[in-house]
Amino acid sequence: MQADQSGEGPGAGNLPLETDVFVGRCAELASLRQTLEVSRLVTVTGVGGVGKSRLAARVAARCAPRDGAWRVELSPVRDPAFVDYAVVEALGLTDHTTRPPRETLLAHLADQRLLMVLDGVEHLVDPCAALVNDLLTRLPDLRVLAVGRRPLAVTGERVFPLAPLGEDEAARLLVDRAAQQGLVVEDGREVRALCRRLDGIPLAVELAAGRLRALSPAQLLDRLEDRFRLLTGGGRDVLPRHRTLRTAIGWSHELCAPEERLLWSRLSVFCGQFDLEAAEYVCSGGGLDADDVLDVLSELLAQSVLAREESAAGVRYRMLDTVRAYGAEWLEATGDAVRLRCRHRDWYVGLATWCELEWFSPRQQEVAARIEAELPNLRRALDHCLTEPDGASLGQYLAGSLWFCWAGCGRLSEGRHWLEQAVRLEPGQTAGEQFRLKALWVLGYVAILQGDTVPALAALQECREEAERVANATAVAYAEHRAGCLALVTDDMARAETLLRSALERYQEIGELNSNVLMGQVELAMTRAFQGDLPDAVRLSEDVRRVCEDHGERWARTYALYVLAYAAWSEGDxxxxxxxxxxxxxxxxxxxxxxxxxxxxxxxxxxxxxxxxxxxxxxxxxxxxxxxxxxxxxxxxxxxxxxxxxxxxxxxxxxxxxxxxxxxxxxxxxxxxxxxxxxxxxxxxxxxxxxxxxxxxxxxxxxxxxxxxxxxxx
Structure with a gap:
């Protein structure tokens, strides 16, 4: 759901152009463009793997309106309540208020002429339909292109069913994909027979092309023929194309070595992208050593089960949703799904812990990029913690540890969502009380930054009272600090100064030094500047800047620079x-x-x-x-x-x-x-x-x- 700018057309938004040959869809491309010109809502439907997303992306990039075409990837979203958040994020909107995300969308898009592509709606039809209906009713210049295996059933919807490729187009696709691997494959009888048996489904054809390194088209056809009866899934009412796709993926699965099948199933616990270190930790054990994961993963890459992607966070891997779903079924069948989900949760709890520590370091920008890339998996870990029995304390810990993501990386609304869920739960053990206390002061902090003072005060008071009851000096300091921040933004400078000075003394007593502590000193500098003591404000801010530069901290430093600039202007410079x-x-x-x-x-x-x-x-x-x-x-x-x-x-x-x-x-x-x-x-x-x-x-x-x-x- 990243906002990477496309290079085609004005306002092409976040839809990257495909660099490969767009095989066999010229007629559909033109027809869909015409349909989109006369309807504000078009839903492209069809079997999984038929090329719905690819067609929609190409059409959107070609006919983006004035303010762009934006793609919202919904396949990683499991909670219906998170659909609106996913759209807000994909459109690159940052909103620090308490407004529901729907209102944020309506406010930001009020004067926009854009095309929104909702990709992967089939498992979220009801919330997507409600959202689309509301947006189209209230935003007359919005158009929506939905992609899924079933329509949204919204008034005014035009359904665009996408059929599999014809025999000629499927053969061209297979030959083209083989050529991309450096292979010369003739468009002959075996190729066409193979494409017919795959019903022209592009994903199935591309999976078959991935096997041409090892097998001839005739050998592929023989092996596929042997497995149609064995691997056909579903009952009599399942569409043949659905069974065929499952057969194609199952056939590719059958051709994998045992350790490749094992890794395939275990990788299905990831959501979106993941890196090698995560795969090595989460997927190792029980027949697969961590040292062997890279070699096995490389084989899955060679077979097109995985895709390799470059990102700001480094090299990462992604599994197609249909392929992931197949692997998830096998994981459930092995009885190992619960253990793998727990290992996934533990890895991302550990990652959040590392990132919180590294936020106060020269790697702060790297941490921001890493967290951005890992958000889908962090959300899955949060959801796991907050919905599983005995997961409350860990969920509170994770939601609180990500304070730097919520406050420092502009994700206040999402942070509020998770933190409010977390603090409603009772900690599972006595030691877990400290995690709920942290979630409370982080919730108060987020609410302050949203300008929502009453809930902020309630969370901070509860945190302070509970922290004093259990003698948690750290939580007392943070609750007092954030209460001072609340006084600052509500213009009670005397109280703000008193609370902030007290909190800074507490931090010093317990040996606490991080970005939060430095922000406390910046906020104290603001109180001094607003009360007319510019020299003291400058002294405090210069001290913060020096400490930040010593530790490579950039985020808190920006606020110190703000105070110094305020002082410079006030002093006539x-x-x-x-x-x-x-x-x-x-x-x-x-x-x-x-x-x-x-x-x-x-x-x-x-x-x-x-x-x-x-x-x-x-x-x-x-x-x-x-x-x-x-x-x-x-x-x-x-x-x-x-x-x-x-x-x-x-x-x-x-x-x-x-x-x-x-x-x-x-x-x-x-x-x-x-x-x-x-x-x-x-x-x-x-x-x-x-x-x-x-x-x-x-x-x-x-x-x-x-x-x-x-x-x-x-």
Whole structure:
């Protein structure tokens, strides 16, 4: 569900073009495009492996509307309640508020003309139908292309049944796939007979082509013939094509060596991509040594059972869903499924533990990429923990340990979903109380960042009371820290300072030092800056920056840079402020930290108007205004955080006049998030208007103030 940009057409969205030959589907391609032009909802149906996803991706890339075509991969989603979250994630939307994901979609897509491809809807027909019906009713410029083995049965739906390839097309596909392996295969009698026996199902044909390294078409045909009766699955009411596909996969399975079949079945516990280390841990034992996993996995790659993929997290592997489902059936038949699911859970609990520790290190960016790649498996592990008997404590531990993902990588809404489930469960053992306490303060933290103060306060109070009852000094410190953070964003500076100083003292007493602790010091620096003590704010922030640089920490450092930039502007140095804010925005955006990004853009707007470019400052304010609803209340509803915005608006209106100011704000509001960040960084500016002579000096002098609520000067 990643938003990798396609290179074809305007706004091609996250649908990558296929680089291989699109064999045998020219007529269907044209027909589906025509159908999509006259209907807002088209569902491509057909047997598994018939090429539905491939056709939909090609059509979407070819006829993407103004704002793009986006693919939502639903096959890894098991919980119907998570469908909306999956769509939000696939569209690259970041929302820090308490709005349900459906409302987030409606808000973000209100003025968008885009095509949404929902791929793999068959196991989630009811929630997908409800979502599609709601979106199409309320978003007149949206089109939906669904892909599944059955229609959604939504009013206005056009069903596009995709048949298997004809004999000629299937033969061309087999010959083409053989050629990609460096093999020369003639389109002769045996090839055509083989394609007929496979009913022209592309997946089955490609599996057969993968065997041509070892067998001739005639040998393949003989072996397939021998297994039709043996491996045909399902009852009399099952469609022959379904049985044929199962036969083709089962035949490929039969041709595997015993250790290859074993690994195939065990790899089915993974969701989405996985890496070699995970496979070696999860799948070893019981007849397969860890040292042998790589060799066996390589054989499965050679046979097209697995696909190798490059990602920001390194080399990873993926199994086709139909192939995974077949392996899962065999795993259940072996009686080893429970053990493998537990090993899968344990691996990802261990991974989350490692990532939490490494978050406070030079590998922070690597951790962010790794977590992004591992989210489908982490979700499966969370679901396993929170639904299995005696899994409560481990689920609370896992949800709490991923705080850096929820807060640091812009996944507040999803984090809230898992944390609320976790804290509702009673810990399974006395030692598990500490895990629930952690989940509580992380829940409070996430709710604060969403601007949801009442649930945040309730979670933190419960955490504090329980932590004091069981004498858990660490949980007390974190609960106090986050209570101070809550006071900060609600403008109670005196209370915020008291709580934050106390929490920092507690951290020092217990020897706690990590990104959270440094954020506590940054938040204390904010209280000092907002109360007019800029030297103390600078001292605290410089100390945080030094510690961050010593440890390679970048996320907390961005907020320290923000405070330093705030101080630089207030002291009349907009050039220095811009340097700091540019560095700050680059880092915040890289972590998908929407709060850090929008705060920085607001302050950059103030710096820009100070430099004499009121029009560009208004554009940046408009861009920030479009982002704030996804963070929470604009600027938290805080007079202190709102002061730079008010000051910038007053200066810009004075220079531009109300009409021109609103025009520039509207221009900024129409920018997408990526474009807004690029604009703020000066990478996509249309060019500022000439600066009036003599104005810059006056703006610099005018900047020498400390901002207070209500735009008062200190």
């Amino acid at each position: 907009p050039v220095r402020a811009r340097e700091l804010l540019t560095e700050c925005l680059n880092a915040a955006h890289a972590f998908h930290d929407l709060l850090g990004s929008v705060l920085t853009i607001e302050l950059l707007a103030l710096v820009t108007v100070t430099e004499g470019d009121a029009a560009e400052a208004a554009v940046l304010q408009g861009a920030a205004a479009a982002m704030w609803p996804s963070v929470g209340l604009p600027l938290f509803g805080s007079a202190y955080f709102h002061a730079p915005h008010q000051r910038c608006e007053a200066m810009a209106r004075e220079q531009l006049g109300d009409e021109r100011y609103e025009e520039c704000v509207g221009q900024g509001a129409r920018l997408g998030r990526e474009a807004a960040v690029s604009r703020a960084l000066g990478q996509a500016c249309e060019g500022p208007p000439p600066r009036p002579p003599g104005r810059a000096g006056r703006r610099r002098a005018d900047a020498q103030v400390v901002l207070r609520p209500g735009n008062q000067r200190a």
